[in-house]
Amino acid sequence: METPERPLRVAIADDALLLREGIAKVLADGGLEVVASVGTGAELLQVAARGGLDAAVLDIRMPPSYRDEGIVALEEMRAQGSTIGVLLLSMYATPEYALRVMGAGSGTGYLLKERVSEPQTLVRAVETVASGGSVVDPEVVEQLVQRTRADDPLSRLTERERSVLELMAQGYSNGGIAQTLFLGLKTVETHVRSILQKLDLEESPEHHRRVLAVLTLLGAR
């Protein structure tokens, strides 16, 4: 995670004016520079096309159809080769959307809208995606883990390994997991290796692919 010499330049897209301004305030208070604040995905695409952005925060449901405009805008940006961090906000914690967002590539995140009442979480998520990391809302991970499946591979994990896995799925790095669970980095690395082995997942050096693999596993169980 970079320590910005200059503040990260962020654009916001949300059709709800009240929230848009609130988010802008939270981000500004967190030391980020909000360079644009628009109401639709199309407008955000125009802003992004002008360049100079580090990250974008998008509502998923926006005009015109109030369906998945935010994700469509993300996919459009990635298709055009943009690699800026993109954080999607949603009123619902929908695993299917989280998977789609992660599937769009690295530097993406999916958070519940109510996280705006936790300024640090929001700011840190923006910073994470801006630096190419991944963020997934804990509630989504919780839903995925709660899903029941026959011969569940998760049953092979220990309690501690499950906690580690949940944080992995949310986009935490090994260091972040160590910090959160008050464990040594070595211990976390051991857990992670054990988890990947038990779940037949490949050890990927790339942080984002690890998140996607874990989420996919959880979703496809």
Add this chain to the structure above:
Amino acid sequence: MAPGRKGRIIRRTIVIALVVAASLTMEITGFIATPEALRREVSWTTLHTIVPLVFAACAGVAWAIGPSRLPARLMVVFPLVWIPLSFLRVIEHVAWLWPFVYGVHLWWAVLTGILVLLYPRGRLIDGVDRWIAGIALVTSVGYLLGVLLLGQPSPAVCDCTANPYLVADAPGVFAVIDVGYRLIGVLLAIVIAVRLLVRWVRGSVPARTVAFLMPIALIAWVITLATQAAAYASGGADLVLDTVSLVAIASIPVSFVAGIAHARNMRARVADLMRITREGADRGLWAESLARTLRDASVRVYWWDEERARYADASGEPLDDDTPAARRGDHGLLPVSSPTGMPIAVIRHDRVLTDNMRLLDGVSSALRLSVDNGRLRSEIERTLEQVRQSRSRILEAGDEARRRIERDLHDGAQQHLVSLGMRLRLAANQARDRGVEPLGVELDGTIMMLNQALKELRELAHGIHPSLLSSGGLALAVPELAGRCPVPVEIDVQPEGRLPEVVESTAYFVVSEALANVAKHAQATRGWVRAALVDGELELVVRDNGVGGASAEGSGMLGIADRVDAVGGRFRLDSEHGAGTTITVHIPLAGFAH
């Protein structure tokens, strides 16, 4: 063929063969026994021989199609009493027999008269007919008695031996009886002919056209009797008149059989009309059948057009009262109206059919029935269609209302609460900045409560309408549903693209209800959901490996069935005890807007 029918046919064939054999025997032996000088012409004798054969043949037909058995029996007896006078020469020395044969040798005329009276019903219709038949029979028996008791052989007929039954030698009395019998016969024949002619003139045109032989035969027959009477009186015979009379007699059974065959045909066609009516045929076919039934190609049916308040035929051509044909009065118009007096149609027919009011009555009844049927049917169909449409509209309106409520919650209450949480956070931060830690803690607690409320609201909104269904369709929403089910569910959702909204929401409801049943009642360890597009329909199968025994009357299943029915789909439940439960639903895609 039924054995009884077969046996009957064999019996009848044998009877006819015996009768024909007897008749031929009388003709041939009589011809041979007559001295050459006294013989009649061979051509006449041949014709005379053919007449009973025609009767026998017609008896066979009449037995098969006749309205009763009586006409056929009369026809089959006819050859036996069609006794050529020449036959007397064969039995002239059989003293005990010849008076009997001579006594009945004119009975064929009685049989023929009764046969004519029987036309076309196969029975004597009224008292006059019965009187005529009675008189003919009584006088015939009387004549037989007269011959037996008083008859003396005439040398012109045969060289008969003396009559053994003779009680008195009274040739004068016998001559009176002999002539009187013939006179009564002629009179009765004339009465019968007149009655039949009147009946024929009043009869229906088609019946008349086919049975045209009947009056001709009657006239010829009357002439025959008159001739015979005259010939008997004068003692000579006219060859031409005799020949005509033979043809006339032979034509009577033929026209009888032809007439009843035609009547049968006619009844069958009216029955056809009724059948067509029952089947709800369209108007064009109906008019066509009517024309066929009435044998009148010019028949047109003009239906009442409620909107334009006029009569028009099936192709939309209006009824025109002012055509040259109408002015000439070639056509009759038969208005048909419903029992409540509403106009239904006008049948334009050839004027001559007016004579056949009974047939027209039947036809207009059939038409009334047809229209009433059609009206009821279309009314039911219209009502049913309205109910279907309104049910579908109610369903769509309900879906739309739920979508709107969810959107209002999403854009309104949820956004406001999220903003509120944000502001509370700012307030908490400020409180801490100013060193009011307890307020900060208080506000933190409030934010947590708010987030809990938001979570509940989120669940509520999802329950009202899953936003995932609107945005991602079944391919996303069904896995999400399955994920919420405590029983592991395997999913195979093929329709990648979006389906019509009503279809998607119905399918979602079905899967949701079915999985709720699996979770609550099935005691299953596995579930399966499959969705595929088959022949323009969405096929949904929700299956589990539980205990089975689910009832289609349960509220959950009824809900599914109702919902599927409302969009014109089909629902099927297979849930034998111990064999798990399978719900199969087909929802047509056609007719719904995307």
